[in-house]
Amino acid sequence: MSTPFYVSPQQAMADRAEYARKGIARGRSLVVLQYADGIVFVGENPSRALHKFSEIYDRIGFAAAGKYNEYENLRIGGVRYADLRGYTYDRDDVTARGLANVYAQTLGTIFSSAAEKPYEVELVVAEVGETPEGDQIYRLPHDGSIVDEHGSVAVGGNAEQISSFLDQRHRDGMSLAEALKLAVQALSRDTNGSEREIPAERLEVAVLDRTRPQKRKFKRIVGRQLSRLLAADGATTEAESSEEEDGSEEE
């Protein structure tokens, strides 16, 4: 019988982290930004059906970069957790903090369990508050740590570069059109600094809009509304877009 090679725990962990990071880096990046009326999720996604963003509960949204089957698994787990909480207690008792904790536990356990391969995913859990001060954004890297973010956050392949770009330009109280433009700008920058065009059909955009009259604040922005927002410059289209949001019910 052969003796297995000794691998120091530090080395083992470093290898696993490297593996997960590489997996995540293969995927496209996505960004989550605060704007005046809520939180906007923007990502490049050629598929119309396989979403990167999803509703978890009334005020909570979910975004993920990395391997689809793994984050889809986590997303469904999150929806179950939230729905079960809300049914057992009350809708108000489902919070992003609780959900982020569950995700952190799950990811952490998987990351450090030698029997499983680490998940190649990076998640963002966001909750929109009554006011911008009440907004919460948590970033959950592959190893199960939690980072409490403010303003803007980017995950995925090119995340570091994009977040430094966003940090410099993002400010509080941006309109949806402004935030969306900034996000698209950030996503269009390639690693080598050159810019490329991302057409509207390849964008996946969703918002948690605190002004929505319904309890469920999550809404996808698609089609004409998206192109109009992208074409818009500032305040004039804000009124129109909110009108549209009330009328058209998505999903």
Add this chain to the structure above:
Amino acid sequence: MDFLSEHQPEMLPGNRQLPPTQGVIEAPHGTTIVAVTFPGGVVLAGDRRATMGNIIAQRDIEKVFPADEYSAVGIAGTAGLAVEMVKLFQLELEHFEKVEGAQLSLEGKANRLSTMIRSNLGMAMQGLAVVPLFAGYDLDREKGRIFSYDVTGGRSEEHNFAATGSGSIFARGAMKKLFRDDLTEEQATTLVVQALYDAADDDSATGGPDVARRIYPIITVITEDGFRRVTEEESSGIARAVLQKRLEEPDGPKAALL
């Protein structure tokens, strides 16, 4: 639901052990729910009374709930169980929508409710029945549809109008005489208030519009634009108009004899 039954089965209404009882358990019961379709949608409405034997248990109970964006459910029968059933039903529709990324078909929703009623059969046989009325806008067929149920979970689609609960016989009679194919939304909401008035007129367990306490029927409208609950102001307007007419003609509008 499947997840719930695996992880916390005691949370599901059908999974509880029933203690042996003698006689009928006294619990608040909801009474009359009516629904009527009109071109472009459906109206679902309910009175506000809950009774416990001969006592009025509650004057302002709410018995019509949105199930999701395009459907609503009105409940007659044991109030506590019915409210829980609706809560679970709402949860399930929302859960499905979030997990699958698409809504259940109206037919699918109606079938799901049917299963839930069936799981309550044990309770129903002890006198704690729940008999809802389900109405929704079918996005595929582009029209409002109504489904009625019996205690065993039997489901049947109703055309034009339907009623459930103790006052349903009277309400159905009223609707039969008042229904037209070409009702507007406004006429349809008036029609359901007329029907509820007639139900309250002849059934002691159904509450009429309570002008003194400002308690009026709950009226909901579901159209292509989704679920909408008629505001307090509007429903009081309709109820008062109906009441005003009834002061002259206590039996309500007369249908043509031939």
